[in-house]
Amino acid sequence: MALSHALLVTLLDKPQTGYELGKRFDRTVGFFWRASHQQIYSELHRMADKGHISSNKVAQADRPNRIVYTITEAGREAIQHWAALDSPAPSVKEELLVKLFALGTVEKPVITRLLENRLAQHRERLADYRRVMAEHYPQAEKLSDRQRGRYLGLRLGIRTEETGIDWCEEALQTLSK
């Protein structure tokens, strides 16, 4: 199970609560591995049982209590062991493309609408990633190893969105003919 590994990797950064992990998942590793908060919370319990993380309850007077998780030495070892294994082919679930394959049975305007939505999403994300890039990686030359991994992830994100935009535009053009 790889969700646990995605969580471990995120915890390398610093100790975090389930809630924080859920949010960071949406911006960093989350681009490559999505999970709902329910999944994250229950996975964290299992990981603590295994000893890959340790938990620390923090009582807060004003807000609900927090449980801060820290990666353990065993957790770091688990990451290293897992990293050396061959990765399974990435799993893909692209509904929009399946719908596109139904063109001929499904009317063009229906597909066109979906493509326009998708295009807008890509543009938003690209702007987002570019902002992060400008803020966090102004000069790409001088990066620590740790930063370099994240930098490259962001680079792929940017390339992916650019490709998505180009393709959506091509598809809309092709459909309008």
Next chain:
Amino acid sequence: MALSHALLVTLLDKPQTGYELGKRFDRTVGFFWRASHQQIYSELHRMADKGHISSNKVAQADRPNRIVYTITEAGREAIQHWAALDSPAPSVKEELLVKLFALGTVEKPVITRLLENRLAQHRERLADYRRVMAEHYPQAEKLSDRQRGRYLGLRLGIRTEETGIDWCEEALQTLSK
């Protein structure tokens, strides 16, 4: 559940057996939606119960019997209804990228090896897609709607592999410094 829809869309082409669906899944829609044969067989039973497909047992003397599935009118309607709904954000599970985020804890050579494997995969697939393109869509101008959907899917496949190759090369370069 969208696997059923992916199967329905594939059946638009022609009646097929579970085995054939499994194989075609690997080359066409399968680029956007993967499923194991067990999943496909059990899903087909459920779809037949719902009336979205009809089944036809064909006894074969020499080989195991086949069950040929045909999409029904109800199945076509189900596709149209589903196509008009907003698509959920594509689910992503990219282990390699999660591993990359662990750079600093995981040694560079480990990651480099993974990237090289990935690069080789991208190149193979790209060659594959280009072959299909040359064989099936020699002149992209004159396509029926049905073909156009598939053509665009292939175009995205090609763009995606190209992007993957460029990025892997950039990543390997960045890591070697």
Next chain:
DNA sequence: GCTAAATATGCAAATAATTGCATATGCAGG
């Protein structure tokens, strides 16, 4: 003062997906 959003965690039920196994035959290569 009311409403909504953000903070913070979790259970329970239902669905989906993976993994391991089982069966049976034909054909090609060594």
Next chain:
DNA sequence: CCTGCATATGCAATTATTTGCATATTTAGC
């Protein structure tokens, strides 16, 4: 002749994921 691959379908058990619900507080906007 033996091995492995392709054909062809499926059950059972486990694991992963989604969906719906539940609770409780703070802060910001109207």
